[in-house]
Structures are given as structure tokens and as C-alpha cells.
Amino acid sequence: MIAINIHELTKDYFVGFWRKRRVRALDQLSLTVNEGEIFGFLGPNGAGKTTTLKLLMRLIYPTSGHAEILGKPFDDVAMHAHIGYLPENPYFYDYLTAEEFLAYSGRLFGLSSTRVKSKIDELLQVVDLKDARRLQLRKFSKGMLQRAGIAQALINDPEIIFLDEPMSGLDPIGRREIRDLILGLKREGKTVFFSTHILPDVETLCDRVAIIYKGKLLGCGSLTELLVGDSSAIEMVVSQFNYELQTALRLIATDQNVAGNMLRLTLPDQAALFNALDAVRAHGGQVVHVHPLKESFEDYFVKLFANESISKAP
């Protein structure tokens, strides 16, 4: 089942006071998100992630294109009862307490007051804000606001949760908590769509990712699909090596360096690996580890954007 289907979504902003200039923040974005998956929406600052989410939440209106969420048009009011949304750098009514804010959120979903009450108890526990229940939001730290924001996004037990940079500005513990929370949502069978500009978030969490840059989709798929590159290369580390072994290996490896008492080799393919292992057996030495070299996601990311800027250059 398809949870979110975005079709050629485009958004132009008009900037400047006098002579308005058109800025295309989102350019014909098309992608689909499957039900039950954690989908990472990845791109550097200014890529158009927030714009996409604001369009889906009908906070701004598209210049062209359309989108369906749960099979309904994105601007279907009733459909919005089944989704949750955490805005970027959330800011809420600072005169309300956490509890009041969640109650208000629940009422806007048309939930009964008993249902809202039990849900508040449950969610304050989940996001670890039980002690801050009666604290005004103005006294909340950034991490606490983020968690209150997640709680309001979950108050209606949504089928899809949209999170805009849920981990930005959080310390490592906070990031960890949110990561676990997202994984918990997946276990409950929910679909999570979250935007981020931070690679490790995506690498450790997502089933699939979309990469967006300057409003354009650069790639979409599972991480293994996106991480092509020279996966045949192998890294091998050897210890207790002597001069003869080092000389022998120099002929086989494409790259070799010594760090402390370790010799680190890059081998171009399987054949080279077997030759290297023969050399180790012949000259004595100990294999510490062997592992296939994969292009890191970061390398991929950097390369992608580099290509993109080169092809755009006049």
C-alpha cells in the first residue's frame, strides 16, 4: 500500500519588495512512500524539505502538481485526522502547560475528553515529559519542546507521522531518544516520513530515502540501492608483519599504509585478496580483519552534490 504519493509538486516563492523575483523552492518533486516504512527525506539546508512538508500540511499552496496522502488529496480536511506533523524548530503557545497544549491539540482532532486524557498520560510517558506536565511551555528547553511537539503529533494515533528535522539541535542523548521513538512507531506499524540534513540519522534509521537538492529530487530508494560505487574493493589489516611481507604486499595492494604495528591494505578485487593471503601465509603475519569496502553514504552525498553543481555551472 502506498501511504504518500507526491506528483510533480512545484512551489515558487516570490521574493523582493519592489520587483518580485521568482524563486523555485521545489521543482517537480515526485516520490512515493510505502505504508509502514521509515522514509528519510534528506538534503542540505535550503533544499526544499520544509517547503515540501508545509505543502503537504496545506500551510502553503503548490504552484503546480499534487499529492495524495492515504489515498486522499493532500488538502482533504478529514484525511488530516489520520496524520501527525511536527514542524521544524517547533514553537508552541508559551502560556500553555504541556498538558493544556496536548488537550488543545486533542480537541482539534475532535477527540473526546476522556480519550484525550488517557492519551496525554500515555504520551507524556512516551516522550518522557511526565514531570513537566504542569510546566508552561515558555520554560521548556529546545529538546523538551521537540518532545512536546512529537507528543502533539501522536495524540490522534496517526497512521503517518511527518517530522521536520526532528533531531536538529538536540544533544546525542536526545537524538538517541528520538531515534528509538521513531523505531517504536515503525514497530507499531506506522509510517514515518522525516526530513533531515544529517547523514547518520538516515543511515541508521531509514528503509528508504529520497535525496533532494535545490528543490530537485536527485535519488530515491533503499540505501543499498543508492550506494553503488566500487564495492569489489576490499580492505585488509595485517599485524606482526616483516619487511619481506610488506614488500610482497606492495605489489598486490593498490594502497598500503602503516599505522602503529598495523599494516592497512586496499585490495582491488577477490583475486588480489587471495594473493595477499598467500603472501601472509608464506612470510608469516596475522590477519586482523578483512572487509569489503563500500562507498560511505557521506562520500556518495558529497559526490552527488559536487556533480550537480558542476553540471549547473555556466
Place this chain on the structure above:
Amino acid sequence: MNKILAIAQNTFKEAIRDKILYSLILFALLMIGSSLILGMISINIETKVTVDVGLSSMSVIGAVIAVFIGINLVHKEVDKRTLYSILAKPVRRTEFILGKFFGLAFTLFVNLVIMAIGLVLVLAYVKGQAYSRGQVTEIHASLFVAVFLIFLQLLLITGIALVFSSFSTPTLSAMFTLALYFIGQFNADIKHFGVEAGNVAVRMITSGLYYLLPNFGNFNVIAGVSHGKPIAAALVVYDVAYSIVYLAILLSAAAMIFSQRNLK
């Protein structure tokens, strides 16, 4: 409906948790109380002065509250982005506008009730003083009708402020709303001017403006009431009908403008 109520309650909650509101009410109560001093200077006309000063304070302070909360009603939520999490929920923008309006309307209602109680207490005191001197003064029911007409006027101001707030900055909204408030006080004169000018074109323009711009002339009964004159029932009926129609137009306009808007 429940959603509009929830938004209205939240708007009211915000207003009553704001300290500025209390200072304004306190100020109004002080003004009402100060009429006692004025009353003492002008012997025998205490009641008149107290009613006049009291109702005028309620009208002016009420207008100040309506304008300064009204111009911020929508703009502040857009600016601080508190609206993002609200409008992403199954809430229509029209529901948001109506919730905001009713929230401020209720805030103004509560304020007027507090100020009216203050005024009645002061009047009761004045009455007691007069009685001890062997004079009899009365608190007329028309006092409360006057307060009701002030309330209607404040609702219209709120509606106007809301229209501007739905697309403009607070500063511009305040300027426009205050301008319309003052023009509205003299709107009837515009029509008179047209009639007296005799020129058909001028008359058409002035009567057009007369119907387009708010007309608060028919809501000002303070002078009459302070002189103990009754308020004609027909006037009240006319004012209620006028308020309903004018508010319906204002709120539709605010909802329509706001529904089109891309939030910042």
C-alpha cells in the same frame, strides 16, 4: 463547532494570561472611580458625570483592547509559527478565524462586565451620598443597554482588526483599524455632506462610502443616557441588525483572505 470553541477558549486563555489586559482594566476602573472627584466639584450632577465618564472609559478602553488584541490575533500566530501545528490538523482556516473572533469577543464581554460592575458600585456610592443629602437619583436600565451597544461596537472593531490581521502587519493593521474607528464615529456626517453638496456624483460617492465604511454613530448613546434619557427600542434593533450584517461581511472577508494565504 467544537473546534471553533476550542480555538476560542485558547484565545481567551491567552488574553487572560497577559498582564497588559489587567493593567488596562485597572486603568478603566480608576477612570470610573475618578469621576467621583469630578462629581464632587460639580455639585448635584454626580450621577451624570459618573455615568458619562464611566461609559466613555468603558468604550475607549474596550476599543483599545479590541484593537490591540485584534490586530495580533492572526498575525502573531503566523509570525511565531504556533499556527503550523494547528492548521495541519483537521481544522479549516475559516474555523480558525471564527474561533479567534469568538475568543476575543468573549474576552471583551468579560472585560465589559467587570467594568460595568465597577461603574454600578461607584454609582451606588454616589446615590447613597445624594440620598443622605435628601436627593433621589436612580440607576436607569438604559445604562445596561448602553453597555450592550458598546459591546456591539467593540465586536465591529474586532471584526475590522481581524480582517487587517489576516493579511497585514500589526502596525499597519492598527493604523487602518483606528482610522476606520474614527471615521466610523463621523460616518453620518459624510452622508450629510453629500446631501448638502447637491452634486449627484458627490452624493453617490458619499452615500457609497456611508454604506461601505462602518457607522458607529448609532451606537453612541452615552450623552443621552447620562442625562437620563431612555434609548429607543428601534435604535437597539437597528444596531443589532446592522452589527450582524456588517460582522458577517467582515468575518467572511477575513476568512476568505486568510484561506488564500501561504503561511510564512
